[in-house]
Amino acid sequence: MKDVAQVSVDNDCKIDRNIDEVIGITKHRKPQEHPYDEFDHSIIRPNTYCMIRLPSKTLRFGRLIPDQSINLGKFGSFQVDDILGHPFGYTYEIIDQTNKLRIVNELAYQEHETFSTINRDIYFEQSDELTGANDKGCYDSNQSQTMTMEQIETLKKMPNTDSGRDIIDSMIKGHVNFKNKTLYSQEKYLERKQMKFLRQFTPLPVTTSDLIEYYAQDKVDSRKKLMDISVETLGLLLSLGDIKPGGKYLVVDDMGGLIVGSLMERMAGEGTIVVLHENEQANLDILKYLNFSEGLVDRMVKTVPYYAFLHPEEQETIVDIPRDELLKWKSGKRGQYYRKRTHFLTFQYARKLSENQEFDALIIASSLYIPSLVDHLIISINSSRPITVYSNNLEYLTETSQFLQKNSSTLAPTISEIRCRPYQSIPGRIHPLMSMRDGGGFLLTAFKVNPC
Amino acid sequence: MPFTKYSDEVKEGDLVLAWMTRSNIKPMFIKRGEQFNTRYGVFTHEKLIGRKYGDQVPSTHGNGFIYLIHPTPELWSLSLPHRTQIVYTPDASYIVQRLKIRPGSKVLEAGTGSGSFTHALARTVGSKGHLYTYEYHEPRFIDARVEIETHKLNNVVTITHRDVCNEGFDIENAKIEASAIFLDLPSPWSAIPHISRVVASNRIVNICCFSPCIEQVAKTIEALKANGWKNIEMVEINARKHESRQEMVRDVDDAIGRLRDVKKRRTDGLNKRNNRIESETEGSSTEKRQLEDIDSGNDSTAPNAPKVGGTKGFNPFGKGTRIKQGDEKFKWRNVSRAETEYKSHTSYLTFATLPPPIPANILNEDGTVRGCM
Numbered sequence: 001m002k003d004v005a006q007v008s009v010d011n012d013c014k015i016d017r018n019i020d021e022v023i024g025i026t027k028h029r030k031p032q033e034h035p036y037d038e039f040d041h042s043i044i045r046p047n048t049y050c051m052i053r054l055p056s057k058t059l060r061f062g063r064l065i066p067d068q069s070i071n072l073g074k075f076g077s078f079q080v081d082d083i084l085g086h087p088f089g090y091t092y093e094i095i096d097q098t099n100k101l102r103i104v105n106e107l108a109y110q111e112h113e114t115f116s117t118i119n120r121d122i123y124f125e126q127s128d129e130l131t132g133a134n135d136k137g138c139y140d141s142n143q144s145q146t147m148t149m150e151q152i153e154t155l156k157k158m159p160n161t162d163s164g165r166d167i168i169d170s171m172i173k174g175h176v177n178f179k180n181k182t183l184y185s186q187e188k189y190l191e192r193k194q195m196k197f198l199r200q201f202t203p204l205p206v207t208t209s210d211l212i213e214y215y216a217q218d219k220v221d222s223r224k225k226l227m228d229i230s231v232e233t234l235g236l237l238l239s240l241g242d243i244k245p246g247g248k249y250l251v252v253d254d255m256g257g258l259i260v261g262s263l264m265e266r267m268a269g270e271g272t273i274v275v276l277h278e279n280e281q282a283n284l285d286i287l288k289y290l291n292f293s294e295g296l297v298d299r300m301v302k303t304v305p306y307y308a309f310l311h312p313e314e315q316e317t318i319v320d321i322p323r324d325e326l327l328k329w330k331s332g333k334r335g336q337y338y339r340k341r342t343h344f345l346t347f348q349y350a351r352k353l354s355e356n357q358e359f360d361a362l363i364i365a366s367s368l369y370i371p372s373l374v375d376h377l378i379i380s381i382n383s384s385r386p387i388t389v390y391s392n393n394l395e396y397l398t399e400t401s402q403f404l405q406k407n408s409s410t411l412a413p414t415i416s417e418i419r420c421r422p423y424q425s426i427p428g429r430i431h432p433l434m435s436m437r438d439g440g441g442f443l444l445t446a447f448k449v450n451p452c
Numbered sequence: 453m454p455f456t457k458y459s460d461e462v463k464e465g466d467l468v469l470a471w472m473t474r475s476n477i478k479p480m481f482i483k484r485g486e487q488f489n490t491r492y493g494v495f496t497h498e499k500l501i502g503r504k505y506g507d508q509v510p511s512t513h514g515n516g517f518i519y520l521i522h523p524t525p526e527l528w529s530l531s532l533p534h535r536t537q538i539v540y541t542p543d544a545s546y547i548v549q550r551l552k553i554r555p556g557s558k559v560l561e562a563g564t565g566s567g568s569f570t571h572a573l574a575r576t577v578g579s580k581g582h583l584y585t586y587e588y589h590e591p592r593f594i595d596a597r598v599e600i601e602t603h604k605l606n607n608v609v610t611i612t613h614r615d616v617c618n619e620g621f622d623i624e625n626a627k628i629e630a631s632a633i634f635l636d637l638p639s640p641w642s643a644i645p646h647i648s649r650v651v652a653s654n655r656i657v658n659i660c661c662f663s664p665c666i667e668q669v670a671k672t673i674e675a676l677k678a679n680g681w682k683n684i685e686m687v688e689i690n691a692r693k694h695e696s697r698q699e700m701v702r703d704v705d706d707a708i709g710r711l712r713d714v715k716k717r718r719t720d721g722l723n724k725r726n727n728r729i730e731s732e733t734e735g736s737s738t739e740k741r742q743l744e745d746i747d748s749g750n751d752s753t754a755p756n757a758p759k760v761g762g763t764k765g766f767n768p769f770g771k772g773t774r775i776k777q778g779d780e781k782f783k784w785r786n787v788s789r790a791e792t793e794y795k796s797h798t799s800y801l802t803f804a805t806l807p808p809p810i811p812a813n814i815l816n817e818d819g820t821v822r823g824c825m
């Protein structure tokens with residue numbers, strides 16, 4: 001058993017693959033070579049997952065399959081092929097009827113130049129802060145808008161309506177008090193209307209941060225899938241965990257792979273992530289949304305159940321079958337043998353890292369009871385390396401912190417909380433936004449040490 | 453390469469962080485013949501060589517100890533020599549995440565200042581990426597350059613002595629092609645117009661400007677807009693720590709039980725005394741006062757009365773005794789208390805993105821676009 005553990009999994013998998021090639025079967029885990037750098041987020045590529053940001057800042061998420069179109073609901077639809085090969089980050093407008101796209105200046109009400117296209121001169125003709133217009137007596141009631149809903153709907157359906165601009169145009173013309181508004185509230189009004197009617201979108205690469213934002217659009221989803229973690233807490237976790245290329249990390253990820261994915265983003269393909277899980281299979285679904293190839297994931301991520309990791313003595317060992325013998329087997333049986341053997345070697349490899357205390361960090365985001373989990377795993381970590389635990393409940397971390405304070409092999413347990421406060425970013429009108437997302441979780445960190 | 457790669461054993465020439473307490477971490481370069489003097493004792497470097505990182509080591513005379521901690525950018529920013537205000541980990545970690553800085557990224561930073569953020573950036577971009585950092589204050593530039601060398605970051609970091617507001621970011625013979633920019637200087641708006649010359653032309657570029665005052669933010673936003681930056685958003689990072697402690701579970705029933713016990717013992721005591729007084733036929737006035745004192749709970753002068761808050765009898769909360777947190781004789785609960793160890797305001801972080809120029813091969817004649825795959 002010990003001997004097998006000395007062989008690295010990578011090499012052994014390679015041997016397996018060679019045998020497969022020799023005997024001419026396609027292996028289930030044969031890594032596909034990826035045609036591009038998986039860490040390069042500059043260009044929109046076919047068959048990859050992509051984030052799409054709408055003018056309202058809402059995120060949509062989907063896969064870019066060539067020859068297909070993507071439907072953005074009331075904002076229209078577009079052909080995937082029209083954006084393939086472009087750099088990420090342009091804002092496109094869907095042209096009615098043809099559904100062709102053109103690149104526009106991004107919508108944002110702080111960007112005055114955007115409005116020039118809808119003839120800003122007319123709308124801002126007399127009211128300005130300097131001319132002394134103010135909002136006094138200016139109510140946005142339904143009466144202020146002389147256009148009826150029916151009129152707006154008819155306009156929307158008119159064949160030559162240009163991307164909602166005409167609607168906004170007409171709505172402004174039909175707004176009795178628009179001219180009396182300050183420049184600022186005119187812009188706010190425009191922004192609200194544009195968010196509603198402009199048929200624009202911006203493709204963005206999928207990163208773990210974007211996935212957090214995407215799931216955060218639905219509170220229940222965010223809580224259930226991502227344990228309520230915020231972008232800033234994830235960022236802090238990656239810094240305090242000192243994640244870098246070449247590291248070997250012991251990870252518990254009950255967020256479907258978000259933590260593993262965020263580590264991979266910071267490792268650029270170099271290093272190892274051992275993921276412990278409670279069921280027979282780990283759930284790392286999120287990795288595919290990050291457009292990491294199976295080959296890369298296979299190479300970097302080794303999944304092992306707690307049961308095997310913590311009770312190696314209870315695990316079945318796999319006897320090496322000589323090649324000649326294997327060739328005589330039916331391919332189904334052979335496949336099964338390979339699967340078992342890969343699992344076994346992965347487990348042996350993880351055990352070896354643990355026994356030699358080679359892990360460069362312990363990263364935990366789990367719904368299991370944390371003190372006992374930490375208790376079992378601390379021993380695997382190298383000294384002077386960080387232990388980082390995420391939880392959406394301060395109470396669990398408080399308890400774990402107490403536990404670590406009594407443990408002489410951990411130094412300085414610390415609970416951190418980080419929150420990002422967004423502001424309205426209009427010069428002269430800068431103030432914190434009225435609402436921000438709540439939650440975001442907490443981090444417990446400590447260092448592994450050797451007491452004297 | 454202490455910040456980009458871990459090592460296990462302390463060697464001569466290593467940068468080691470001597471951890472005395474959380475707020476007292478001192479960097480030391482290990483050199484045979486030298487020693488590290490603290491109020492925790494004397495530590496000769498000779499004896500530290502060959503130790504494992506993470507070891508707790510006693511001082512020469514065994515009257516104190518330190519931990520030998522491997523440097524990380526986060527610990528460095530707690531122990532570095534301050535030449536300026538610095539960017540602390542909460543802000544730094546968010547900026548790296550939000551600017552999507554990865555191994556391989558090319559990043560611009562101005563000014564270098566105390567090099568606190570420089571270390572975090574260098575760790576993340578790694579040897580496949582590069583950090584270009586600029587500092588116009590000569591003594592600070594020289595110190596930072598020495599630091600980059602002694603920390604073996606030369607292959608990751610290029611430091612340039614330059615006023616970026618007036619002279620921009622161009623470096624002779626270098627194709628910078630940055631995808632992320634961080635500006636921590638008093639007037640970012642005068643540096644912003646120089647950026648477009650040194651950024652990647654084929655991808656979206658991210659920027660963060662770090663300014664303490666709202667007036668600076670306003671000017672920065674105007675400059676960003678004027679230079680074609682989109683998605684402008686300003687945020688503030690608030691961070692705090694929570695202290696975890698154990699607090700005794702003091703059950704109301706136990707409190708009642710205790711008072712019941714006190715009263716009972718007092719009644720017993722009074723009865724005993726009354727009996728005594730009665731048997732002595734007449735009581736003196738001092739004794740009367742003592743009785744009143746007992747009734748008002750102020751029993752300190754009553755020689756024989758049970759002490760309220762004393763250690764006798766039923767004492768569920770250990771009153772009047774010295775108790776260690778977590779003492780097994782009592783029931784405890786874990787509680788936390790927020791401590792604002794980080795500053796409540798550091799700076800405002802203004803983020804924006806710059807889309808690349810539109811390549812001609814994706815434009816149709818009518819102004820619409822086509823794919824190019």
Ligand SMILES: C[S@@+](CC[C@H](N)C(=O)[O-])C[C@H]1O[C@@H](n2cnc3c(N)ncnc32)[C@H](O)[C@@H]1O
Binds near residue numbers: 539562592616
């Ligand atoms: C607050 S410090 C930066 C601290 C740094 N971010 C850190 O974490 O240590 C600002 C630095 O910018 C430098 N600086 C100011 N204006 C500059 C300019 N125009 N060009 C280059 N450096 C400049 C100052 O000399 C100062 O050292």
